[in-house]
Amino acid sequence: MRFEGHVVLVTGAAKGIGLRIARAFAREGARVAALDIDAPGADALARELVAEGREALALKADVTAAPEVRQAVDAVLGRWGRIDVLVNNAGGFSVIRRTEDIPDDEWEAIFRFNVTSAFLCAKAVLPQMKRQRSGAIVNLSSVAGRAGAVTVTSHYAAAKAALLGFTRHLAREVAREASGLTRWRRARSPPSGAGGISSLAVKGTSTTSRPQNSPTLVAEARSMTAGLKWSGGTGR
Ligand SMILES: NC(=O)c1ccc[n+]([C@@H]2O[C@H](COP(=O)([O-])OP(=O)(O)OC[C@H]3O[C@@H](n4cnc5c(N)ncnc54)[C@H](O)[C@@H]3O)[C@@H](O)[C@H]2O)c1
Numbered sequence: 080m081r082f083e084g085h086v087v088l089v090t091g092a093a094k095g096i097g098l099r100i101a102r103a104f105a106r107e108g109a110r111v112a113a114l115d116i117d118a119p120g121a122d123a124l125a126r127e128l129v130a131e132g133r134e135a136l137a138l139k140a141d142v143t144a145a146p147e148v149r150q151a152v153d154a155v156l157g158r159w160g161r162i163d164v165l166v167n168n169a170g171g172f173s174v175i176r177r178t179e180d181i182p183d184d185e186w187e188a189i190f191r192f193n194v195t196s197a198f199l200c201a202k203a204v205l206p207q208m209k210r211q212r213s214g215a216i217v218n219l220s221s222v223a224g225r226a227g228a229v230t231v232t233s234h235y236a237a238a239k240a241a242l243l244g245f246t247r248h249l250a251r252e253v254a255r256e257a258s259g260l261t262r263w264r265r266a267r268s269p270p271s272g273a274g275g276i277s278s279l280a281v282k283g284t285s286t287t288s289r290p291q292n293s294p295t296l297v298a299e300a301r302s303m304t305a306g307l308k309w310s311g312g313t314g315r
Contacts, residue, residue, distance in 0.1 A: 080108030086159045088112040090142050090200060093120025094277030096219065099243070100166055102128070112155045112162075115169070116141050134159075142169045142196035152203040162209055165204045167197040167218045170242075171233040176291075186234045195236035197245060205253070212257075218246045235271040 089103045091097035105111045105128045113128075113311035114119040118139035128135035136158055140147040155162055170193040176185075197218050208214030223231045224239025 080106075082164075085109045085163040086112065086155065086161050087164055087166065088114060088155055088200075088204070089166040089168055090114045090123055090196070097166070097168040098124060100168060102207030104164070105131070105133040105135065109164070110144065110159055111138075112136045112138055112151075112158075114138040114140050114142070116150050124161040142167075142200060143191045145199050148196075148199045148203050152200075152207075156207060162207050163211075163214055164206050165200055165214070165216045167200050169196055170219060170238075172232050173229070175232055178233045181232065181234055188232040189232070190238045190241070194245060197242055199274040201249060211257070218242055218250070220246070227235065280282045 082104055085099075085104075085108070087109040088103070089097050089101045089111065092101040092111075094117070096113070099125060099231045101111050101113050111128060111133065112123045113124045113127075113135060115137075116139065118137070121137040121139060125135040125137035136155065138151040138154055142148060152162065170188055172193075201216055204214070204216070208216075214289040218270045221227065221231070221235070221239040223236040224241075224243050227233075229279035
């Protein structure tokens with residue numbers, strides 16, 4: 080099992096892609112913290128995983144609210160004492176509108192849900208990952224963030240593009256800090272349109288891209304850009 084004993088925090092884990100990511104990590108031996116604003120959904124997942132003999136923790140939190148995010152991260156640390164992987168999955172949009180019809184406050188809310196949430200969660204886990212000298216942050220963007228798409232909305236496309244920028248910057252920022260101390264590797268994004276998950280490797284395993292239909296870890300995610308990885312090690 081590739082993630083035996085690792086602690087993985089997945090946001091938006093009660094349904095959809097986040098649910099599949101959480102299950103996939105659990106199948107690979109991870110201890111899974113399932114964070115969602117939908118408490119019954121997160122509880123149901125945690126119960127399912129525990130019934131299968133896994134370790135799981137349900138966390139009710141709103142990823143757009145800093146105090147709730149910090150509380151959730153504290154709960155994970157209280158339970159397991161570390162966080163190896165953060166998957167910033169929660170995000171999306173609800174209604175397709177033409178740009179001129181988007182209310183100003185809805186524009187802000189979509190940015191908060193898709194970008195600020197990733198910032199808040201990363202901010203909450205980074206100090207611990209730095210103490211551990213290992214960790215990975217995975218941000219789920221969208222092909223809409225690269226090229227736009229008529230099936231989504233301009234605020235969603237813009238927010239996912241911003242998330243790509245945040246991800247790339249964060250990878251460089253942390254890699255720079257880590258490079259003097261430890262081996263590090265910046266995660267690769269999958270080819271445009273290819274979908275899939277890359278860089279879920281933790282500690283000493285290689286960073287790879289996996290196609291969407293791969294029967295391997297976390298194959299269901301449609302699109303993502305990977306975050307960062309650094310690990311204590313031999314400097315190889
Ligand atoms: N579904 C797609 O086709 C697709 C394509 C590209 C990218 N994505 C991205 O993948 C991610 C997951 O998409 P999905 O379709 O599985 O989403 P979904 O809508 O099916 O599930 C989202 C989950 O997030 C939870 N959630 C909503 N608001 C929250 C909040 N404020 N705090 C915490 N949790 C909250 C919901 O309760 C739900 O469990 C999103 O970031 C989305 O933008 C999805």
